[in-house]
Amino acid sequence: MEKEKIIEVKNLGASFDGFNVLSDVTFNAHPGEVTIILGSSGCGKSTVLRHLLGLYPIQKGHISVLGKDISQFTEQEQKQLYLQMGVFYQNGALLNSMTVGDNVALPLKQHTFLPDNLIEDIVFMKLGLVNLEDAYHRYPSELSGGMLKRAALARAIVMDPPLLFCDEPGAGLDPISLESLDNLILNLKEQLGMTILMVTHEVSSILRIANKIVYLDHGQVVFEGSVRDALSSDVEQVKQFFSVINEGQKLNL
Amino acid sequence: MSKKTSRYYIALDEDTLYTYENHTLYLTRSLLIHNCDRFTKKLLKEVRRFKVKNLVFNLDKLEDIDSAGVTALFFVKNKLRDDGFHIRFEGGGESIQKKIELFKPEKYDRALKVKKSGFFEHIGDEVLYFFTSYVYSYLILAANVAYWGVADLFKSKARREGEFTNQAVLIGVNAVLIVVFMSFVIGLVLALQSSQQLRNFGANIFIVDLTVVAMMSQMGPLITAILVAGRSGSAIAAEIATMKVTSELDALTTMGLNPIRFVVVPKLYASLVTMPFLIILANSAGIAGGATAAYFYLDITPEVFINRMGDVMKNKDLLTGFVKSQVYASLIVLTGSFYGFRVIRGAEGVGKATTTAVVVAISLVIIADSALGLLFY
Structure with a gap:
């Protein structure tokens, strides 16, 4: 088949x-x-x-x-x-004017009605999956290349896209x-x-x-x-x- | 809420509901990102009415859950714990269990989450940050630039050949046209606006005093400094910031070259030398503008204007202009360099550094102008 x-x-x-x-x-x-x-x-x-x-x-x-x-x-x-769909760009493509936490939270804030503290929990969990909890309040410009990639992955999977x-x-x-x-x-x-x-x-x-x-x-x-x-x-x-x-x-x- | 025998069936939304029996909530159907918000709100509202504080959430009948669903489960558990409830999860198929294991927020270290500080604490932090990160760093840079500026005067080898001329053209010569034009216009308008008042008092001749004093002691240096800050301050910040983000400054350092000596000092020399000439040009153009207005509106001929100028002009005004030129030139170069060196990474950082450098340089120039105005009063 x-x-x-x-x-x-x-x-x-x-x-x-x-x-x-x-x-x-x-x-x-x-x-x-x-x-x-x-x-x-x-x-x-x-x-x-x-x-x-x-x-x-x-x-x-x-x-x-x-x-x-x-x-x-x-x-x-x-x-x-x-x-x-989640998209993971080669250079991360995170928005430089926002913290990593806000970058990852962006799709949840724009496309769901989840309460802010639940969104924060989800973002922390996703950043935790890529071992980047400590980058929550940092800006993309403060991260290394590898960290940027991981943060970008966290953003790509934040909505559990199929x-x-x-x-x-x-x-x-x-x-x-x-x-x-x-x-x-x-x-x-x-x-x-x-x-x-x-x-x-x-x-x-x-x-x-x-x-x-x-x-x-x-x-x-x-x-x-x-x-x-x-x-x-x-x-x-x-x-x-x-x-x-x-x-x-x-x-x- | 509807009651069937001893069970409560509570529809949380079209996808999720639970039944309640013997201190156990049986969650059914699915808990996914699109229904998490309704799930958390309704469940919290319902469960908070319960008198029983020890509850079990049974997941055996839960068909599907995603990462947001897992987070919502733990979110509810933690919220209810704050209200005195003790919640325990049990059951759930293999897939549900694996997802909970992978996504449960408790696994991740929340200790790093920044504690929200109080109002006064926040103000204190900001003030401390301002002094340590801005004022202190600015003074350190100023000290470095001053040291190398003086030291390199006597070492011709330390200077890049042709760099001074290059920077003098960029900072000084290329600014001549705009400085002359703007000063002429401002001198013209200044005299024009005042001419009506002076004519009312029959004090036409004092237009010369007004124009000359205003241009030489205040307007000339200030207009020049603002224009140079806008043109060259931004260019200095952008150049150094770009060098920083593209690691050119690191390359200089690892080649044994001091970026301050190599990049900043030539700009400082160029601006210190060209700024007095720009101010002289600005003063002359401004006075010429005033003379034009005086000729057309107050019938003061250029000969009379020039004769009167000789009486009005003082050496002190020239000295004030020179001192101002040196202070403003230093502030513009230092501020541009400071924000250039501070940039972290990326194109956005360069843009931000450039804008901030111009705004801060102009503000510092105006503050310095007030201070010098008082000093030379």
Whole structure:
């Protein structure tokens, strides 16, 4: 039986200033799974992500999120979709004029009627999940790069969204922080049934959390499959990407 | 609230309700982010009516819960504890238990939450912060800049070649046009406004005294300082703040170069040297403006105006102007640098530093002007 698709991208194409960025991207993401988009720099990963987030108009092809074609969305439907997704931006994208606590509380204050002290409890709990309780009253400019990322994750998951988009969450993190971030993402996936779509280059992360890998090259999907399939893939780019593991094994010998 | 046999069924909302039996509340259906607010409000209201203080919240019938729901459960528990209730959770499926374990707020350290201080405590903290973080740091910077400013005068090697000229052009030469134009206009308007009153008393000739004294002792230096603070004070703050956020200042330090000597001192020299000339230009332009108004509205010819000027002008006014120029130049450079160095990170910080630097520099210039005005009265 075919698996349910929570995200469906079909023949997505995009060009900017006559330069073809995406030529034919097709892949699916299934509920409760972590789908990783891989590829070398400039291959169009972020462009795909921005299309999924509705930040770029669809020039060619179709994208369905939660069973609906996003190009047909009214403004209200798009807003409803945004309420069901959390987005983790690579540089954190926290609002610098607000404290970390206020940043994380923002979606709760804007979209729910929860009392302020309950919101404060939720925010503390979410910051606690990313080990950042002590940053509640600090401003983003006072945090390190790794702390910013964790605060951004806390904001992305504050509404328990069924869909979580992550743009390189592990970049710049030390291996220990990266592992705890991965464990948190796995926990959220298992406990809340989140579907996660992630752009990352961290091989260790991919091996730990990925259910599915989509490999992009020159605006096209050259591989789509499980981690196991990726490790034994004959596709040259995928082989090259995972060759780092074999290098590591050689060093261990 | 409806009563069925010995049980109470209380609808908390369309999604959540509970039944009450033998000191136990059986929560049913779901407790999710969209119904947490109604759940907490209604449950607190209902339970506070109970006479029994030991209660069990049974979660066996709860179908779903999310992180906000878990937090709401503990929120209710803590609120009721403050009212003398003792609440215990029991039951719940494996999934519910796991979510409670993951999301329960008690796991996280709230000790770091800042205690809200009282009104006077807050004022005390703010005053202390102002003195330690602003006044003290400003004085330290001023001392550093003064030390290196004097020390580097005698060490040509310590100065970057061409930097003084570069800064003098930026701070001084490029400001000439705006300073001259604004001073001319202000001198013109000042004389124009006064001419009617003077004519009423037949004291036309005193327009010269008025214009010359006003421009030389007050308006000239002040207009110049305000314009330079707006132009160069902001530029100094923005430049240093940008250098700070892009780690250029760190790079200078790790190359063994003192950022104050390398960045601030040339600006100080340039502004100290150019400011007196700008003030002379401002005074001249302002007086020329006054002379123009006097010629057209009071029939005072330029020859008469200049003759009278010789009587009115005093060396003291020139000296006052010079002293003011040095004080204002130092304040503008110091304030711009101070806010530039204070910036923490990010583009927003640079913008904020720039704006604050201009506002504070202008305020300090006006305060200094009052003080010097009293001193030279």
